[in-house]
Every structure is written in structure tokens, then in C-alpha cells.
Amino acid sequence: MDRLCARRLAGVMSELPILVTGATGKSGRRVVSQLRAKGLPVRAAARHGEYIFDWTDSGTWDAALEGVRSIYIVQLDGTKLVRPFIERAAQHGVRRIVLASGRGIDDPHYAKDSSGVFEGIVDSEAAVRGSGLEWTISRPGWFAQNFSEGFFADAIHTGELRLPAGDGAASFVDAEDIAAVVVAALTEDQHAGQIYELSGPRAVTLTEAVATISEATGRDIRYVPLSVEGYVAELVQQGLPRTDAEAFADVIEPLREGRDEYVSDGVQRALGRPPRTFVEFAKSTAAAGGWPA
Numbered sequence: 001m002d003r004l005c006a007r008r009l010a011g012v013m014s015e016l017p018i019l020v021t022g023a024t025g026k027s028g029r030r031v032v033s034q035l036r037a038k039g040l041p042v043r044a045a046a047r048h049g050e051y052i053f054d055w056t057d058s059g060t061w062d063a064a065l066e067g068v069r070s071i072y073i074v075q076l077d078g079t080k081l082v083r084p085f086i087e088r089a090a091q092h093g094v095r096r097i098v099l100a101s102g103r104g105i106d107d108p109h110y111a112k113d114s115s116g117v118f119e120g121i122v123d124s125e126a127a128v129r130g131s132g133l134e135w136t137i138s139r140p141g142w143f144a145q146n147f148s149e150g151f152f153a154d155a156i157h158t159g160e161l162r163l164p165a166g167d168g169a170a171s172f173v174d175a176e177d178i179a180a181v182v183v184a185a186l187t188e189d190q191h192a193g194q195i196y197e198l199s200g201p202r203a204v205t206l207t208e209a210v211a212t213i214s215e216a217t218g219r220d221i222r223y224v225p226l227s228v229e230g231y232v233a234e235l236v237q238q239g240l241p242r243t244d245a246e247a248f249a250d251v252i253e254p255l256r257e258g259r260d261e262y263v264s265d266g267v268q269r270a271l272g273r274p275p276r277t278f279v280e281f282a283k284s285t286a287a288a289g290g291w292p293a
């Protein structure tokens with residue numbers, strides 16, 4: 001292809017939309033806004049919001065994939081739908097895919113997979129690698145935004161985070177950094193074939209994390225370590241089925257055991273800068289009204 005043709009093709013490609021699944025979630029929402037800040041066309045897909053797409057209804061897939069050049073894939077945990085979805089994407093002429101995976105996925109001892117989440121993601125990674133498309137895999141550790149939008153947010157709001165996590169620490173990663181890596185992988189050629197393990201710059205204990213949020217918000221918030229049995233009993237008392245309560249306890253186990261303390265270099269490798277600190281996350285989230293009083 002001569003240089004003029006290549007430039008024309010690049011121009012046409014940049015006008016095609018980028019499909020972002022999970023577009024209302026913690027990483028997808030930020031990927032959408034960072035892509036739009038670059039002036040790029042985005043199809044923001046989820047069951048609610050701008051563009052309706054449902055993993056469990058394959059009748060919604062073709063319309064979502066029509067005319068798309070690349071995709072950020074946030075899968076439905078506990079399923080193996082990414083494999084057929086990628087096959088469909090290839091038929092539509094999609095060229096590039098970026099998969100949301102997670103650290104520990106290649107370690108059979110990382111966590112008990114009581115709800116099939118790891119099994120599904122392992123299958124998705126294999127499907128992505130074998131797809132023949134340009135691919136990048138994002139493997140973040142625990143998101144810092146679990147404290148503001150996710151798993152721990154309600155507890156932070158009530159002022160008491162009660163978990164069976166002991167003194168465990170994790171190198172929490174800011175979802176803004178996850179999104180920045182995903183955007184780079186969607187828009188730049190040099191990330192094809194890369195697996196980026198993503199973390200913050202150092203491990204933070206739950207006591208320190210909660211104290212940092214407390215200071216950033218000016219509110220009194222504390223962390224209360226529970227035994228696994230005590231935690232499960234509390235959730236059951238709140239009306240959760242015992243199997244679900246035990247599955248939540250399983251999710252916390254790697255945190256308690258310090259399996260997410262280690263630091264990964266993915267943000268530095270992908271973006272050429274260090275990851276944001278937990279203090280930066282807490283201050284910016286508080287300033288943006290992320291923890292209303």
C-alpha cells in the first residue's frame with residue numbers, strides 16, 4: 001500500500017466508532033470520557049444508558065458491532081460469552097480488541113473461584129489471544145474505586161468498613177489509570193500483543209486506605225476487621241443467601257492473605273509515567289463529590 005492510501009485508510013478508520021462495553025461501569029465510563037476528550041467517536045454500550053447492549057441477548061450484538069473498528073471488552077463475569085462475541089466481531093471486520101481481565105488470573109492459587117469468574121476470564125483471555133485480531137489484555141489488581149463506586153462504597157458511606165481482611169494490603173490501582181492504559185491500547189499500535197498488569201505505586205492496608213479517605217473527606221470512617229465466620233454471619237443476617245455470603249468472603253481472601261500487595265509495572269510500561277497514588281485518588285474523588293456527606 002502506498003503512503004497516500006495508508007493515510008486515507010487511517011483517516012477512514014479514525015472516523016469509525018470504538019465500541020466500549022461496560023460503558024456505565026468503573027473502567028468503561030472513564031474509557032468513554034477519555035476517548036471523547038481526544039475527539040474520537042465512541043459507541044458507549046451497556047444494558048442502560050446511551051447504547052443498549054446485553055451480553056445475555058446475542059440479538060443485540062450485531063447492531064453494536066456494525067461499522068466498529070475496535071472494542072473495549074468488559075465481560076459479564078461468570079460467563080464464557082467473550083469467545084462467540086469475538087468471533088462475531090471478526091466477521092464484522094473489527095481489527096482491534098482490548099480485554100478487561102484481572103491480576104492473578106494465571107495463578108490457580110490466587111483465589112477460590114466459587115462463582116466461575118476466573119474460569120470465564122481465563123477462557124476470554126485464551127479467546128482473545130487466539131482471535132487473529134490485534135489484541136491487548138488489561139490485568140488490573142484491586143480498583144481504588146471499590147471504595148467510592150464499588151464493593152466497599154456503601155460501607156464507606158455509613159462510616160464503617162467491616163471486612164475479613166485482617167491487616168492485608170493491596171496495591172490499589174486508580175480506574176483513571178486503567179482507562180488511560182485501555183485508551184492507549186485502543187488508539188496506538190505499539191500495545192498489540194501486550195498483557196499489562198496494573199497496580200498503584202505501593203501497597204496500602206485497609207486501615208491506611210480508610211484513614212486516607214477519612215482525611216480527604218473530613219469524615220469519621222473506620223475499618224473493622226472481622227473473622228470470616230463473623231463476616232458471613234453478618235451478611236446472612238442482612239438477608240444474603242449463605243452461598244453468596246461465602247462467595248463474598250472468598251473474594252476478600254486474597255486481600256487478607258496479601259496476595260495483591262505486589263506492585264506491577266503496566267501503567268509505567270504502557271504510558272511512560274508512574275501510576276497515581278491512593279492519596280491522589282482519595283483527594284480527587286472527594287473534590288469531585290465522590291463521597292457525598
Ligand SMILES: NC(=O)c1ccc[n+]([C@@H]2O[C@H](COP(=O)([O-])OP(=O)(O)OC[C@H]3O[C@@H](n4cnc5c(N)ncnc54)[C@H](OP(=O)(O)O)[C@@H]3O)[C@@H](O)[C@H]2O)c1
Nearest residue numbers: 022023024025026027028046047048054055102141142143
Ligand atoms: N473491581 C475490581 O477491583 C476488579 C479488579 C480486577 C478485575 N476486575 C474485573 O473488571 C471487570 C469489571 O470492570 P468494571 O469494574 O469496569 O465494571 P463494573 O463497574 O463492574 O460495571 C459493569 C458494567 O457492565 C455492564 N453490564 C452488566 N451486566 C451486563 C449485561 N448483561 N450486558 C451488558 N452489560 C452489562 C454494566 O452496565 P449495565 O448495568 O448498565 O448493563 C456496567 O457498565 C470485571 O470483569 C471484573 O472481574 C475488577
